[in-house]
Amino acid sequence: MKRITKIAVSAVALAMPVALVLSGCSSDGGNGGGGDNGDDNTLTVWAWDPNFNIYAMKEAEKIYQKDHPDFKLDIVETPWDDLQTKLTTLAQSQSFGELPDIFLTQNNAFQKNVINYPDLFSGLGDSGIDFSEFPKAVADYSTVDGVNYGVPFDSGTAIGAYRTDVLAEAGYTVADFTDITWDDFLTKAKDVLAKTGKPLLSGQAGSSDMIMMMLQSAGASLFDNDGNPTIADNAALEQAISTYTELVKSGVFVEVNSWDEYIGTFVNGSVAGTINGVWIVGSIQSAADQSGNWAVTNLPKLDGVPGATNYSANGGSSWAVSSNANVELAEDFLKSTFAGSTELYDTILPKAGAVANWIPAGGSSVYAQPSDFFGGQAIFADVVKFGASVPSNNTGVYYYEARDAVSAAITKIIGGADPKDALAEAQSTVEFAMG
Amino acid sequence: MDRRLNLTGWGFLLPAALLIVIVSFVPMIQAFILSLQTGRGTRLTFADPLWYNYQRLLGDEIFKQTLLNTFIYLIIQVPIMLVLAMILASLLNNPRLKWKGFWRTAIFLPAAVSLVSYSLVFRTMFANDGFVNDAIGIFGVEPVNWLGEPNTARFVLILGLLWRWTGYNMIFFLAGLQNIDSSTIEAARIDGANAWQTFWRVTVPQLRPIIVLTAIMSTNGTLQLFDESWNLTKGGPAYASMTMSHYLYEISFQRNPNFGYGAALSYVILILVAILAFIQLKVGDKRD
Numbered sequence: 001m002k003r004i005t006k007i008a009v010s011a012v013a014l015a016m017p018v019a020l021v022l023s024g025c026s027s028d029g030g031n032g033g034g035g036d037n038g039d040d041n042t043l044t045v046w047a048w049d050p051n052f053n054i055y056a057m058k059e060a061e062k063i064y065q066k067d068h069p070d071f072k073l074d075i076v077e078t079p080w081d082d083l084q085t086k087l088t089t090l091a092q093s094q095s096f097g098e099l100p101d102i103f104l105t106q107n108n109a110f111q112k113n114v115i116n117y118p119d120l121f122s123g124l125g126d127s128g129i130d131f132s133e134f135p136k137a138v139a140d141y142s143t144v145d146g147v148n149y150g151v152p153f154d155s156g157t158a159i160g161a162y163r164t165d166v167l168a169e170a171g172y173t174v175a176d177f178t179d180i181t182w183d184d185f186l187t188k189a190k191d192v193l194a195k196t197g198k199p200l201l202s203g204q205a206g207s208s209d210m211i212m213m214m215l216q217s218a219g220a221s222l223f224d225n226d227g228n229p230t231i232a233d234n235a236a237l238e239q240a241i242s243t244y245t246e247l248v249k250s251g252v253f254v255e256v257n258s259w260d261e262y263i264g265t266f267v268n269g270s271v272a273g274t275i276n277g278v279w280i281v282g283s284i285q286s287a288a289d290q291s292g293n294w295a296v297t298n299l300p301k302l303d304g305v306p307g308a309t310n311y312s313a314n315g316g317s318s319w320a321v322s323s324n325a326n327v328e329l330a331e332d333f334l335k336s337t338f339a340g341s342t343e344l345y346d347t348i349l350p351k352a353g354a355v356a357n358w359i360p361a362g363g364s365s366v367y368a369q370p371s372d373f374f375g376g377q378a379i380f381a382d383v384v385k386f387g388a389s390v391p392s393n394n395t396g397v398y399y400y401e402a403r404d405a406v407s408a409a410i411t412k413i414i415g416g417a418d419p420k421d422a423l424a425e426a427q428s429t430v431e432f433a434m435g
Numbered sequence: 436m437d438r439r440l441n442l443t444g445w446g447f448l449l450p451a452a453l454l455i456v457i458v459s460f461v462p463m464i465q466a467f468i469l470s471l472q473t474g475r476g477t478r479l480t481f482a483d484p485l486w487y488n489y490q491r492l493l494g495d496e497i498f499k500q501t502l503l504n505t506f507i508y509l510i511i512q513v514p515i516m517l518v519l520a521m522i523l524a525s526l527l528n529n530p531r532l533k534w535k536g537f538w539r540t541a542i543f544l545p546a547a548v549s550l551v552s553y554s555l556v557f558r559t560m561f562a563n564d565g566f567v568n569d570a571i572g573i574f575g576v577e578p579v580n581w582l583g584e585p586n587t588a589r590f591v592l593i594l595g596l597l598w599r600w601t602g603y604n605m606i607f608f609l610a611g612l613q614n615i616d617s618s619t620i621e622a623a624r625i626d627g628a629n630a631w632q633t634f635w636r637v638t639v640p641q642l643r644p645i646i647v648l649t650a651i652m653s654t655n656g657t658l659q660l661f662d663e664s665w666n667l668t669k670g671g672p673a674y675a676s677m678t679m680s681h682y683l684y685e686i687s688f689q690r691n692p693n694f695g696y697g698a699a700l701s702y703v704i705l706i707l708v709a710i711l712a713f714i715q716l717k718v719g720d721k722r723d
Contacts, residue, residue, distance in 0.1 A: 085688050091476060092694065116476035116691060205583045206671040257582040257668075261562050401690050408673035425496075432495065433690065 041070040043330055044100035046078040046086075052282070053104055053153060053317065056348045060337035063344050071333070080106060084113075091117035101325035102334070105150060107141035107316045108395055114144045115397050122321045123147045127331035129339045137392040138357045142318045149320055151334045152357040156277040156316030157387040158213050158299055161284055162200065164375060165293040166272035170195040174295040179310055182214075182243045185300040189252040198272040201247065202265040205255035208407040209314055213275065214240035217312035218305045219391035222402040222430075229402055229434070232427040236305045237406070238419060243302065245414055275299060277314040278383045282353050285373050292372065296379040298386055311389040316357075355383050398434055405429040470698035475691050488699035498700070500674045501682040504589065508678070509657045512593045517649055519601050521642065524608035525634060539609070546603035554666030557595045558582065585675035588668050592676055595663055600656070604649045611645035612638070647719030651712045658708050679704055 047053040054075055061073040078086065083103060090098050096119065105113060114121055124131075125147050131139045134152050142150025162177060170192040177188065189200045203210055215221060220236035223229055231237065247253035254271055256262050265271040267287040274280060284294060298310040319338060321330045337344050338358065345361035348354040350369070356362060362384035370376040396402075405426035412422045470489075473482040482488060492498050527538055545553070560566045561581035568578040581587045615638060623637045639646075661680040664670055670677030670685075677685075679700065687697035 088476075088688055088692050092692070112691060205580075206669070206673065255580075255583065256563055257580070257671075258558060258562065261564070264564075397691060404690075407671075411671070411673035429496065435491075 040326065040329070041068070042072045042074055043102060043326065043333060044074045044076065046076050046083055046100045046103040048077065048079045048083065048104065050077060052279070052352050052354060055352050056153070056338075056344075056354050059347050060333070060341070060344055063337055063341050064333050067336075071329075076100065078103075084109065087113060087117065087120060091120050094119075096120070096322075096324045099322040099324040101330045102319055102321055104153065104317050105142070105320050107138070107152075107156065107318055108399055110142045110150055110318060110320075111144055111395050112397050112399065114142070114149050119323055120320075121149045122323050122325060122327050122330075123149060124151070124321060124331065127321075127335060129331070129335045133339065133359050134357050135359065135387055135390065137313065137390045138316065138387075140392050141316070141395060142320070150318030151338050152316070152318045153338060153354075154279060154316050155355040155357045155383070155387055156279070156313040157355065157383050157390060158217075158275065158312040158314050159278050159280070159296045159379075159383060159386065160273065160275045160299050161280070161294055161296050162273035163198075163266075163269075163290065163293050164295050166196050166198050167192065174297050177300075178297040180300050181303045182300045183303050186243075186246060186250065186252065189247075190250055192272070193250075193252055196272070198270070199252050199254050200271070200273040201252060201275060202254040202256060202262055202271040204259060204262050205257055206407050206411055208403050208410060210253075210275065211237070211240050211244055211406060211410065212403060213299065213312040213314050214243065214302055216391060216393040217299055217310065218302050218308040219393060220305070220307070221394040221396075222406065223394050223396040223398070225394065227396050227398070229398070229427055229430040231402065231406060231409075231430060232420075232424045234423075236302065236308075237423070239302050239305050241410060241413060241419060241423075244410065245419075248414055277316065278355050279315060279353065281379070285353075290373075292375050294374050295377055296374055296382060307391070309389060309391060311386050311391070313387075313390045349380060355380055355387070357387070359388075398430060401433040402426075402430050405433075466698045466701060469695055470702050472695040473693075474695065475693060479695055482695065488696050489703070491696065492699060492703060497674055497677075497682060498679075501677045501679045504674075504676055505658060505660065505679050507589060508593060508596065508660060509654060512596050513650065513653045513657060516597055516601050516604060516653065517646065519597070520604035520649070521608050521639070521646075523601065524605045524612055525638060527605070528609060528612045542605055543602040545599050545601075546606075548599070550599070550662035551666055553599055554595065554663050557591060557598075558667050561591050582668050583672055585672060588672065588676040592663050592667055595667065596657075596660075600653070604653065607645050607649050608642060611642045615641045643719055647715055650715050650719070654711045654715065655708050658704055658711075 045057055047057055049055075054077060057073060057075055061071070065071050083105075087103075090096065099120065129148070129151060131143075131148050138152045138155065139148065142148060142152070160177060162174060164174060167173060167176070172188060172192065177185065180188075193199055201210075215236055218236045220234065222231055222234070222237070244253070248255055254265060256265060263283045263286075266274050266284065269287070269290065274284070281296075284290075299312055301310045302308040319334055321327060321334070340358075342361050342364050345354070345356040345358065346364050346366040349356070349366050361367075362381075367381045367384060368378050369380075370378050371380075406423075408429070409417075409419075409422040409426040412425075413419050469479070471482055471485045472479040473487060474480055484490070523542060526532070527535060527542070532538070562568075563578060563580060563583075565581075567581065572578060579587060581591050619637055619641070620633055623633045628636065659680050660678040661684065664676060664678040664681040665684070668676045670681050683697050683700045683704075686693050686700065
């Protein structure tokens, strides 16, 4: 009898902590998941910016609710870095039940995720969404093997934004910086720097955003169509890097070390312009004291590179429907809002500066409204026009690896290394990563 | 009777032991198996040859760079930190010192700060238009691009580590000093040794177990350094300040996920920690 009690006691002692741990696991499960919560009218969404994409989602919810009163969104704020880590972890552990119905994905990372983890996504081929109503360059980011996996959301169309008062001080207008080449830009920007003491551009050292924009403006990329890296012996890339090096060395382009410093350079007025995706307008406008002194135009184009244009893109994101989603509802929701509602874009443009990729929205009168901050210029109408001319570029699966390698090469080149050697090294780094 | 007592003892140990096995050892074995596999994302297959990922590390220039960086941190930062911690501890151990509690708290406080937040503060301080450049500007020194040049970036990182961890290690030395019989110090002084000699010849040898402990802990911590590299410099410029663990994270989560390769890298870190700890134990253990 005694022995039995002892065994029983030790069995309980044994089982207790294990049971506690296990119950800890099970009670947690299922909460984060979206599509499996049994409610047919609720969609879970992951997005990252309360003032931008989350705001847009909430407006989309209101619009969809007009026809579907029971419809609800459960939006979870998830910064992009976390979102990417979550996607990877969920795919790796095959816990697809934890996925939301819809999640936002950076355009540059879209192909990588679809190709590595096709199980995370639902193809939108049968959704009835007309993808020809989006610029091809934008829809291409989320298209893999001819299948669309994403509804483009914000546009990454690149703009050149300059301080008109500073330009005027040096005797220039924005027209002098429109439809020009980088050579022209250098000459004029050096002049502005000499006369006003203000550089026209700034950016993060070790980030190759500027190079990537230059490349895309010529329809060039770091990969050929078969996905092989083309970093060494890439004429457009060499031209872009030598232009960039010249910009930095002449002092026209100020390199800083972090994103907040970069924003700070033009908000505090030490730098009189910037070139980036149109979403940068939100940050520019935070400098209320500079209202009326800004103007937006297109980019300089690369000299001597075939196919070079004055248009490019940086960033942007698209909505993906997960494999765990209430696919029918999610597709219908996206189709009736982000791919079918002028009303939605009319609301989110002035409030959040979300420039539509959906071409029919561009005709709306809201886009033609002048912006006081930009001296009465109807910048969004211009940006939509720019967007239609952006050349497609091939991001591929190894986009981030290639971009990092090129960033490292640029740092070395600016430090004095031979461009050919540095780029050959970058090429072998990427080939190594792909091997 | 003895046997039964023994069994009961083991019975009490068993739950905890089982938990450790399940949550720690099993994943370690799984990670080892993973390190023998290769492939992108979920599509993993066993590599051919099995040690392919380890072989691959030998040819990886970025890995070599991160290994070098980590060892630079280790070789420069750990000795400076331990000596500083020892000196601070013996200063604070002085029985005639006033405001002892205040000094101890002040020096230990950095260890209570989150790694991320202190890294961000350091990044702001060492920004191009940050506090440090403003401060040296007063003396007419040209602003330095601290985080943009390889050596200054590493310097800032080491400075951050010193600030964060010296107080933490000092606590161990303080505890060690309390255990030293004050009569040994007194005897040294009667024999005519000055403070410097007493410290190095009498105090330090008696602190040996603590030195070994802190050295192993710091080595272990430095080899796994991640937060500072990630938050201060993002590994830049051109990988010049990236640590091995940061690269491991890049391989697994930032780039095309290559978990097999990442797991192999984690095992290399484990082996390095084990080797260094073994050497330190051998060198530090001079029992008669």
